[in-house]
Amino acid sequence: MIFCFALSLGADRVTIEKTMSIYDFEFNSVQLDLFSERRLVENFLSTRQLKLDPDVEYTCVLKTGGKIVGTGSLAGNVLKCIAVDAAYQGETLTNKIVTELELEAYHRGIEHLFLFTKSENRTVFQSLGFGLVASAGTLTAGTPAGGNTSAGAAETAGVVLLEKPEGQIDLWLKEPAASASCRGEGADLATTGPAADSAAPGPSTALVMNCNPFTLGHRYLVEQAALRAARQPSRQGEVPGGLRGDPTPGETPGEEGHVVHLFVVSAERSLFPEDVRFRLVQQGTEDLKNVIVHHGGPYIISGATFPSYFLRDSKEVTTAHARLDLQIFGEKIAPALNIRRRMVGEEPYCPVTAAYNREMQHILPHYGIEVEEIPRLLHGGAAISASKVRELIREEKWEEIEHLVPASTWNYLTSAEATAVIERIRREKRRH
Amino acid sequence: MELIRTGKAGTLESSDVLISVRTNPENTVEIKLKSIVEKRFGTHIRELVQHILKEMQVSSAIVDVDDRSALDCVIRARLQTALYRAAGIQKYPWEELQ
Numbered sequence: 001m002i003f004c005f006a007l008s009l010g011a012d013r014v015t016i017e018k019t020m021s022i023y024d025f026e027f028n029s030v031q032l033d034l035f036s037e038r039r040l041v042e043n044f045l046s047t048r049q050l051k052l053d054p055d056v057e058y059t060c061v062l063k064t065g066g067k068i069v070g071t072g073s074l075a076g077n078v079l080k081c082i083a084v085d086a087a088y089q090g091e092t093l094t095n096k097i098v099t100e101l102e103l104e105a106y107h108r109g110i111e112h113l114f115l116f117t118k119s120e121n122r123t124v125f126q127s128l129g130f131g132l133v134a135s136a137g138t139l140t141a142g143t144p145a146g147g148n149t150s151a152g153a154a155e156t157a158g159v160v161l162l163e164k165p166e167g168q169i170d171l172w173l174k175e176p177a178a179s180a181s182c183r184g185e186g187a188d189l190a191t192t193g194p195a196a197d198s199a200a201p202g203p204s205t206a207l208v209m210n211c212n213p214f215t216l217g218h219r220y221l222v223e224q225a226a227l228r229a230a231r232q233p234s235r236q237g238e239v240p241g242g243l244r245g246d247p248t249p250g251e252t253p254g255e256e257g258h259v260v261h262l263f264v265v266s267a268e269r270s271l272f273p274e275d276v277r278f279r280l281v282q283q284g285t286e287d288l289k290n291v292i293v294h295h296g297g298p299y300i301i302s303g304a305t306f307p308s309y310f311l312r313d314s315k316e317v318t319t320a321h322a323r324l325d326l327q328i329f330g331e332k333i334a335p336a337l338n339i340r341r342r343m344v345g346e347e348p349y350c351p352v353t354a355a356y357n358r359e360m361q362h363i364l365p366h367y368g369i370e371v372e373e374i375p376r377l378l379h380g381g382a383a384i385s386a387s388k389v390r391e392l393i394r395e396e397k398w399e400e401i402e403h404l405v406p407a408s409t410w411n412y413l414t415s416a417e418a419t420a421v422i423e424r425i426r427r428e429k430r431r432h
Numbered sequence: 433m434e435l436i437r438t439g440k441a442g443t444l445e446s447s448d449v450l451i452s453v454r455t456n457p458e459n460t461v462e463i464k465l466k467s468i469v470e471k472r473f474g475t476h477i478r479e480l481v482q483h484i485l486k487e488m489q490v491s492s493a494i495v496d497v498d499d500r501s502a503l504d505c506v507i508r509a510r511l512q513t514a515l516y517r518a519a520g521i522q523k524y525p526w527e528e529l530q
């Protein structure tokens with residue numbers, strides 16, 4: 001109401017208009033299930049070359065005189081689809097939208113937020129309390145050898161991932177690092193404590209899997225990784241590679257060699273719930289002593305780092321997301337655990353995963369990480385995959401499933417606990 | 433006062449401040465200030481926040497202050513509200529608050 005006051009005092013026109021525009025905005029939350037409301041937001045976003053992602057849970061619009069001049073959305077812990085009418089730039093509409101989304105998230109009990117944006121907008125959000133998780137620009141900076149690495153960096157320039165509060169990734173990294181040094185030293189697993197402060201961990205191998213659900217194909221890949229890792233000396237220079245005699249085939253991976261970090265994707269966007277996927281991986285790899293199973297958490301193939309894995313995005317967007325996810329891995333996660341190799345199964349079916357694997361070959365070597373792609377384990381001439389298992393569940397071909405999954409997964413699938421999940425798989429036809 | 437969760441109060445509007453307080457595993461007070469007037473008033477704002485924390489008997493907290501040049505009384509109100517929210521206290525002792 002300040003502008004009314006100014007008006008009655010006869011202040012000059014320019015001031016009035018300026019003041020009015022500040023007080024004239026109103027916020028509305030959008031009813032996303034109403035097609036007409038949704039389309040208004042979509043139309044507005046399309047003028048800014050953006051779209052409303054199908055996974056948004058909350059959308060607000062900022063209006064003036066009934067016209068949309070800004071919008072922003074929340075999908076889980078990710079702020080996305082934020083846009084402001086170019087004519088109103090300078091009115092700090094972005095601040096209003098981010099505040100609104102942040103408080104909405106707070107009311108939903110979400111305190112750790114992510115935001116994916118073009119790097120030219122980075123400073124705007126940094127001034128609003130967001131900190132950088134990783135950006136394409138750091139690829140060249142983090143490359144020790146320099147040399148001919150600019151190609152990858154130049155292409156990916158333009159996308160950054162920010163988080164709030166700033167620096168959460170460094171706190172998160174302390175968790176997997178702690179459990180790694182416990183196991184790596186062959187120490188009593190019950191003692192957790194400040195083991196992370198001891199000497200730097202020996203070189204290790206990493207695997208990242210969704211395991212939806214855990215199959216013999218996953219088991220084979222983990223086994224291969226564990227076997228190869230076990231043949232490596234645990235400390236660089238301690239036992240030169242190859243001097244320990246010929247590795248016997250079928251040698252049990254012992255605690256002497258490398259550790260394998262197995263990250264299970266945490267995002268709750270798969271047909272099998274996260275706790276089930278995680279438990280089946282743990283049970284299915286129990287006997288492999290040098291394998292440590294971790295929750296992938298918010299920084300490995302999550303809705304924040306790699307939304308394309310869960311949404312159908314264009315090829316360019318998918319590639320940009322894949323690179324960002326891999327850069328976070330190379331820049332932050334790998335150094336914390338001294339990961340020198342990432343192993344991955346060949347991807348014959350899913351184009352998104354195949355694209356991700358391709359990017360992995362390009363990007364991770366820049367960080368001194370060797371990438372090894374392993375052919376899939378075959379059964380009856382076809383690669384074993386979790387999607388195949390889900391398909392067989394839909395078709396109720398149980399006798400075939402039994403050949404594709406380890407006993408632990410089989411026991412789960414045939415238990416009463418799995419009934420609801422199986423029912424869902426039959427009902428829903430989707431990628432994950 | 434003991435914090436049990438994250439507490440937030442305020443906005444990022446001009447002349448306001450968005451304050452977020454949470455527990456600090458290191459049991460100290462850490463103030464992370466971002467302000468558009470940091471050069472001129474940064475020291476003052478930090479002192480003010482420290483002072484209010486002491487008044488409210490908070491000795492362990494991480495305080496994120498995203499300031500848009502708020503006045504002292506606004507910073508005080510926002511910080512107190514955030515602290516009460518973080519402590520899970522819903523009844524405000526108005527007469528004790530300055």
